[in-house]
Amino acid sequence: MSEPTVSLQDAGAVLCLDDLRFHAVWLRDNALDPDTRDPRNGQRLITLSDIPEDVTISDAHTQAGQLHCTFQPEDKTVSFPLAWLRAHAYDHPHKDRPGRLPDQAEQWDATLSSNVPTGHLPTLQSDPIERRDWLAHIRRYGFAKVTGLQPESGALFGIVDLFGYVRETNYGRHFEVRTEVHPTNLAYTGLGLQAHTDNPYRDPVPTLQVLACLENSAAGGENMVVDGFAAARRLQSEDPHGFDLLTRHCARFAYEGSAGVALRSRRPMIELSPDGTLQAIRFNARSAAPLTDVPFDYMAAYYGAYRRLSRIIDDPSMEVTFKLAPGEAFIVDNTRVLHARKGYSGEGHRWLQGCYADKDGLLSTLNALEAAL
Known part of the structure; x- marks a missing residue:
């Protein structure tokens, strides 16, 4: 299976993974490394205040089912499973419609x-x-x-x-x-x-x-x-x-x-x-x-x-x-x-x-x- 296409936009403020876009601040906030999240319980070890306001991505590439990103100005490299990114993607039409059912609910009579x-x-x-x-x-x-x-x-x-x-x-x-x-x-x-x-x-x-x-x-x-x-x-x-x-x-x-x-x-x-x-x-x-x-x-x-x-x-x-x-x-x-x-x-x-x-x-x-x- 071919590797997905990765590119950067807006001077590194946005990453494109095929047809999905992710903001650099979102990726940094959701980093999965042990300095960001406790590996035992998954809870965050940092707050948003610990992430620089001008966070960008200087380099990004994929290898063996992983996306590797380097964040600036921290010069910190983090890896994300591609399947995890696709499962948590938010770059899609959102269903803002009054009266819609919750996910996995079915109405009945x-x-x-x-x-x-x-x-x-x-x-x-x-x-x-x-x-x-x-x-x-x-x-x-x-x-x-x-x-x-x-x-x-x-x-x-x-x-x-x-x-x-x-x-x-x-x-x-x-x-x-x-x-x-x-x-x-x-x-x-x-x-x-x-x-x-x-x-x-x-x-x-x-x-x-x-x-x-x-x-x-x-x-x-x-x-x-x-x-x-x-x-x-x-x-x-x-x-x-x-x-x-x-x-x-x-x-x-x-x-x-x-x-x-x-x-x-x-x-x-x-x-x-x-x-x-x-x-x-x-x-x-x-x-x-x-x-x-x-x-x-x-x-x-x-x-x-x-x-x-x-x-x-x-x-x-x-x-x-x-x-x-x-x-x-x-x-x-x-x-x-x-x-x-x-x-x-x-x-x-x-x-x-x-x-x-x-x-x-x-x-x-x-x-x-x-x-x-």
Whole structure:
């Protein structure tokens, strides 16, 4: 295979590698030598202030799959694997488009009901390939089911142990979901619940939620999940101005349901990154506080978009429905997937346990498994 073409532009301020361009300051900042990065953990040993402002490249050539650059005024030569440079190239069209999905995410609707991603806990614990694939389903769809739990208190922690740590809140390390006489939260009643994201009144919200079934002999009480990103994109296609309003103006959420707790947050219902990528959905009518960040002239249109999003979320064509049996559980990306429950009767028993965790641990475990396997 022939060596790539290398040239310098702008007096050495830019390097061209075939059709890819790299700034000298970017290459120097990302140097892989042991004086710049710790060879054991990859962390930088220098700051940007340690790099001369007038950094340029005086010489560059390739040999045996490596690019060798000499930086001035340091007169420092550094080598980069060509494959590494191509994998980290930034000289390409960037996808600045409001409402685009995150990389490796796929939107879905009720048609996924026939193929709900599911893992068997004992297998997930013993087989790293199965664990990798199950975690990849969560990254792709934002939720997955688990079977094979022991239907006993605390068994749900075994799911979190697959990738990370429990996030404790004012509800405790875990919480019980069953009927109470004087509930501190409507989740502890037999009422049906609209699809929602949990704890929008926290900042940051818990990014993962696990719900495990210990007992479920009551009539009704099926669980439902809705892809919040798909709902947001549908709103965008039906009402672009309304979508824009829900992304540009903050909603407010609050919870003061127990002594000593007064949680409040101010965030958009639909959150985008600067390049327009969908970042998070916050939707929970039970915890909505008065809107005070929407200008008067936009309030009526904002409520119109809010109502339309609510109807989209309630549309049966958007929801995947299943009824958990004892020993089954599901996990949701709480920044993306809304979950709901149909109402259930007072006959029989329904007992679920829930806990929160954080998505960074899940993605870290997945990245490590993908690299290792």
